[in-house]
Amino acid sequence: MTYDLSKIKGSIPPIITPFKNDQLDYEAYAGLVEFQISKGSHGILVNGTTAEPSTLTADERNKTIDTAIATNNGRLPIIAATGSQSLAESRMLTRYAAEVGVDALLIVTPYYISPPQRGLVQYYLDVMDGIDTPWMIYHIPGRAAVSITLETVKELKDRSSNFIGMKHAVNDLAFVSECIDAFPDYLVFVGLEELSFPEMAIGAVGLMNAVGNLRPDLLAEMCQAVWDNDLSRGKEIHQRLLEINQSVFYDTNPIPIKYMMKRLGIIPENHHRLPMMPAEPELEKRLDGVLERAGLL
Helix, strand or coil, X not given: CCCCCCCCCEECCECCCCEECCEECHHXXXXXXXXXXXXXXXXXXXXXXXXXXXXXXXXXXXXXXXHHHHHHCCCXXXXXXXXXXXXXXXXXXXXXXXXXXXXXXXXXXXXXXXCCHHHHHHHHHXXXXXXXXXXXXXXXHHHHCCCXXXXXXXXXXXXXXXXXXXXXXXXXXXXXXXXXXXXXXXXXXXXXXXXHHHHHHCCCCEECCXXXXXXXXXXXXXXXXXXXXXXXXXXXXXXXXXXXXXXXXXXXXXXXXHHHHHHCCCCCCCCCCCCCCCCCHHHHHHXXXXXXXXXCC
């Protein structure tokens, strides 16, 4: 089966989840979708790690997809992250997203369990059974406690015709090169902010970065610079964003991102759900300095 994947590329930020009185604020979420569209993003990623999906109910995750699709109204590709620790929940979330018409699916390796590679293969084949929507692996071993191998990628490419690539969130450029070498049409999205420019320079097709919640325009511009082979401009943007990229990990993502969004007036409050917590005063001061040095305040 073939797909038109020409628009599945570029900066596709994982939008944060805004809370109000511990409830998901769908009106604010719709506003964040509009913000991404107006600032030049190439797509919308719903329920990525930055959205704190493990703190959401399945119904809330589905409703965020509905909100994104309705707000977007066909303007940009919508990618839905539909994985979880549970096979049954991943099946349900994935099927729902496919049925309401997302453009692609992003499915995280099941976390905590630490399955063998043969288990990962069967897991993905089971989740995608009967679903034709293009899908990608979300490879984030730092959170999931499991890595995928090139052999697993090859087997999934052989056995799942709509498997198209991965979001790669680990410091391993060699693995990216190996995947692209084995499958020239394999789509790799950068999920580790500090590798945005280097990974695109070796063949990644785009970014799925938390920093896109702050400056979508700069990430879109970096992608365009690489596509235009203007590597000096790409490097310039990379260096400008370097400290902001690093600051994402001053505490657990998206704690720093939500605070910086509040400081920039993108969201009114940086609320989280337990066990996540807002930034502490010491971190706030440190992040203010980051924003000032980047010329964003």
